[in-house]
Amino acid sequence: MYSKLTLIVLFNLLVSNISFAKDAALESCEAAVHGHQYAQAVNIAEQYAGQPEFWLCKGRAQAGLAQNAAAQESFRQAIALKPQGVDLISAHMLLGNAQEAAKNTAGALENYQQALRFSEQQDLRRYMRVAHNLIGEALYGNGQHAESLQAFQAGEKLAANDDERADSYIHEAMAYQQLQQLDSAIEYQLKGVMMLQKSGTPEQYAEASLTLGKLFTSKKDYVGAGKTYQRLMAYARENGGAFYEAKTALYWAETKREQGDMAGAEQLVKEAGAIALKLQDAELDEMLAKAK
Template identity: 70%
Template sequence: MYSKIALTVFLNLLILNHVFARDAALDACDTAIYARQYAQAVNIAEQHANQAEFWLCKGRAQSALEQHKSAEDSFKQAIALKPQGLDLVSAYMLLGHTQLASKNTKGALESYQQALKFSEQQNMRRYVRIAHNLIGEAYYNNGQYAESLQAFQAGEKLALNDDERADSYVHEAMTYQQLQQLDHAIEYQLKGVMMLRKSATPDQYAEASLVLAKLFIAKKDYVGAERTYQRLMEYAQENGGSFYEAKTAIHWAEVKRTQGDAAGAETLLAQADNISQKIHDDELTALLAKARAKP
């Protein structure tokens, strides 16, 4: 969960920094990162050590190279140069991202709280929401699920569209699952799936649906799980999603086997096997092998 939101925020910040680049050198630094030419980005940034924006670019390149300590130092240097507006909020968010990658949860929480404070001061609603979600991630990764849920709920209140609401719902669902509140987990995952069907990419909808089915299984509600698999199977077939048609069939077969329907399970596995032989996907091959190995 952590990497999903953090990388999304990371990409959003990249886009914004690219759009608002003030000069050709900063534009070139951002472009180098887009092209994954991280050493080049660092070299460009080091020629402008008196500007916070270039320290942010340098830190992003170092993060991409997994040079977390160096990246942390770069983001702190950017903050020391007293940037304003989005640059200041970005610096704290990126610093928190690096600290979390280094398993410094306390430091990450402090950085995200600073990002939240400055976002609120400047009435940057979008970034207030992102900061709440990042705080929720940090707490989640630290096993502090009650605090995580509160942060995600705060972010949900600021959602402006179906994508943002879906993002909040699925993360709340995961947190409820950790709190062993399966009814709430299913409720919020279902809400998220419904939003994702309208606004997300097919793979996002499919993965969220698979999670929903697993929640039903955890509650031993096999009817709910099968209904979810049926909807996803139909969606995959209607939208040309052969991979997810096969993946759904494999997971659905496990439910059939659990209920003693060996014939139904075998039919689904044969369906998945037929697709796998056509598209030659490693993940499907591994899933099928694992499913066949079960008694």
């Protein structure tokens, strides 16, 4: 599943790719944030307290330092300086993200709605889509799954490429799963997998495929789950993805156990164990310990 963290990372990348570099100092501040040199970014930003762009940079750096309250205050300062256009939209989105991280869902939703309103006023479809998805994520995290689905569906209508469509489909699948509509969850997760196979990273495709397999298993469609894991296993082998070869084996073993095929499950765990021994990966080791 795409997590809230994933969406925040995607949005922060989007913010950073907008033409922020109005001067060398701001470019240096943004570069420091990208390089995880957060203290340096804060020092640069503090020299330009009259400009909202620097407050945005400072807030992002403070968020990187896990200084949530300070980050929120920086984003509020940016808004108080009455930025225009994308800067204003970004300020509300970033403030909303910080509030959501602090479990202030009501505050986050208010700022996401503001970002959506300003995006609509300027017909900035990319930002409108991000705002809808952020609203959906906040509602989903608050247990309002039907409402979150509506937000994700609104975002899907604004998707401009396969990456954005995949993002929307997988978010919709998450909501459908929580609404106990497994057929729809599988349908949209499968759509997302197909899009990611064309345009996503290998990791995105693999994680989405693993989730699809679990959805099939939840529906007790073991044939569908087996085919999904078989395809992913072949993909991992062909693309040198030993980590996902092992992870797929462990997911598949769980499905085999549910079917009552203990011998098949044991063989898959054995295969995963041989790979884990070579990779020495903490996540794999933890999964393997649970599987045994």
